[in-house]
Amino acid sequence: MAAHGPGMHGSRWRTDLGLRSVAAEQANVEVRFHPMGGGSMKSQTTQVAPGAQSVLEDVVGQLGGSGNGAMEVVSDRPVIVTSRTYNQIAAGAACTPGGTFGQYYAAHRLDDGLGEGEGAWLTHLAESDRFRSNIALTNMGASPATVQVALFDGAGGLLTTFSVDLAPARFHQETRVYFNRAGQGNLQRGSAWVTVAAGSGVIASASVVDNSTNDPTTIPALRAPSAAPPIGEEITVLLPNDVPLVVVRIPAGTFMMGSPEGERGRESDEDPQHQVTLTQDYYLGKYPVTRSQWMAVMGFGAPDRPEHPITSVSWNSVCGGSTGSSCTADSFIGRLNTHLAATGQPGAGKFRMPTEAEWERGTRGGTTTRFSHGDVLACGDGAEPCAVHDQFMWWGGNHAPSDWPTQPVGQKLPNPYGLYDVHGMLWEWVADWYGAYTASPKVDPTGPSTGSVRVVRGGFYISAARFCRSATRDSEAPGWNSSIIGFRVARSL
Ligand SMILES: [Ca+2]
Numbered sequence: 001m002a003a004h005g006p007g008m009h010g011s012r013w014r015t016d017l018g019l020r021s022v023a024a025e026q027a028n029v030e031v032r033f034h035p036m037g038g039g040s041m042k043s044q045t046t047q048v049a050p051g052a053q054s055v056l057e058d059v060v061g062q063l064g065g066s067g068n069g070a071m072e073v074v075s076d077r078p079v080i081v082t083s084r085t086y087n088q089i090a091a092g093a094a095c096t097p098g099g100t101f102g103q104y105y106a107a108h109r110l111d112d113g114l115g116e117g118e119g120a121w122l123t124h125l126a127e128s129d130r131f132r133s134n135i136a137l138t139n140m141g142a143s144p145a146t147v148q149v150a151l152f153d154g155a156g157g158l159l160t161t162f163s164v165d166l167a168p169a170r171f172h173q174e175t176r177v178y179f180n181r182a183g184q185g186n187l188q189r190g191s192a193w194v195t196v197a198a199g200s201g202v203i204a205s206a207s208v209v210d211n212s213t214n215d216p217t218t219i220p221a222l223r224a225p226s227a228a229p230p231i232g233e234e235i236t237v238l239l240p241n242d243v244p245l246v247v248v249r250i251p252a253g254t255f256m257m258g259s260p261e262g263e264r265g266r267e268s269d270e271d272p273q274h275q276v277t278l279t280q281d282y283y284l285g286k287y288p289v290t291r292s293q294w295m296a297v298m299g300f301g302a303p304d305r306p307e308h309p310i311t312s313v314s315w316n317s318v319c320g321g322s323t324g325s326s327c328t329a330d331s332f333i334g335r336l337n338t339h340l341a342a343t344g345q346p347g348a349g350k351f352r353m354p355t356e357a358e359w360e361r362g363t364r365g366g367t368t369t370r371f372s373h374g375d376v377l378a379c380g381d382g383a384e385p386c387a388v389h390d391q392f393m394w395w396g397g398n399h400a401p402s403d404w405p406t407q408p409v410g411q412k413l414p415n416p417y418g419l420y421d422v423h424g425m426l427w428e429w430v431a432d433w434y435g436a437y438t439a440s441p442k443v444d445p446t447g448p449s450t451g452s453v454r455v456v457r458g459g460f461y462i463s464a465a466r467f468c469r470s471a472t473r474d475s476e477a478p479g480w481n482s483s484i485i486g487f488r489v490a491r492s493l
């Protein structure tokens with residue numbers, strides 16, 4: 001990483017490049033600066049005499065560049081490369097006068113980078129009043145790279161995943177990554193797993209910046225001795241007219257279902273919170289079922305607003321039957337299983353509605369907070385604007401009266417398991433009859449054996465925020481069509 005430009009609070013970033021000859025002959029060195037964001041590459045050549053060292057002060061400025069970017073050094077003889085990046089703030093400036101500590105960014109040989117399928121950890125990251133964390137990625141390879149980043153909290157909980165596409169020689173920095181990607185504002189012990197999905201020669205590093213001085217500390221990536229942590233495997237099936245439907249794998253495990261006493265906004269039907277164990281991995285729809293998916297399966301023509309979620313579909317038309325797992329032949333899920341069998345696709349007969357417990361586990365994504373993006377106690381629980389919620393959901397706080405009721409799926413950030421639009425957007429039908437919880441631990445629960453209304457989950461596009469919590473429950477008659485209820489599918493392993 002190299003820089004020439006202003007930062008926050010009057011900081012002025014400069015990079016010096018050191019070139020130490022270790023050859024018996026003069027080294028001819030080309031120095032290239034690849035700016036972040038895609039500006040044109042700047043370069044110059046320089047010579048280093050045998051045994052000599054040259055230092056290019058403010059190398060980015062010398063090259064006529066500005067901003068952040070990646071330095072590339074090409075030499076015809078062996079040289080040792082160092083770089084220092086530092087804040088050349090003016091002495092006497094009101095904020096951190098006299099400049100700050102510099103950063104050492106290691107030089108990497110081409111074969112030091114992560115190859116396809118390889119990964120590394122960035123650790124000791126923070127996002128709080130005191131510190132913020134940035135992640136920098138550089139593609140040293142000759143082909144485009146796709147890098148996946150998974151962010152974890154200090155207990156190992158997966159907060160979110162995202163991917164970054166990098167052209168060759170491209171540098172990219174994610175600033176305040178925990179806040180901007182995962183809505184986390186009070187995280188003391190974060191780590192990130194960086195893996196290369198496509199391409200090669202990828203270098204990753206992080207910087208943890210002191211918010212009072214704006215001094216960064218550089219964190220190099222360390223290769224992991226073991227395999228990657230499990231991150232949501234996806235399966236895509238093709239519906240009629242080749243409309244794709246994506247489901248995401250959710251891990252088996254134990255969690256607390258319902259809300260704890262004292263959770264702000266909770267209702268009596270979320271009580272008592274109780275232990276639930278799901279013994280098998282399963283899949284949930286990555287998004288609510290869309291209008292195009294519904295029309296394709298049900299044999300209608302292409303709809304308008306194809307990427308909006310389908311609404312006004314009854315529980316009976318989604319599944320029918322009695323359990324949510326053996327759906328009637330002419331229901332959406334019945335027709336979906338028939339289509340998969342007829343087209344020889346995997347998973348025929350395995351698609352069904354999620355149980356209420358499966359929905360809540362998938363939505364919580366390993367979290368125990370009110371929302372899968374935190375407790376969000378700094379915002380109100382009604383329909384007032386809230387910057388944190390706005391990153392993750394459609395609810396009354398970001399719905400304008402002039403808006404179409406729904407929005408295209410997948411516009412907000414996913415939850416930790418890679419599911420979109422679980423909070424808000426639409427209530428979602430689940431398989432279970434609605435009934436009171438009991439305190440005893442449950443294993444693979446399927447809810448009451450009889451009832452009159454089915455459970456819906458997650459709130460909808462003009463809900464107050466408190467109705468979009470992970471534990472919120474409501475109910476509706478299975479024959480009822482409502483413009484505020486949709487659904488997402490489940491699939492057994
Ligand atoms: Ca939803």
Ligand SMILES: [Ca+2]
Nearest residue numbers: 267269473474
């Ligand atoms: Ca309720």
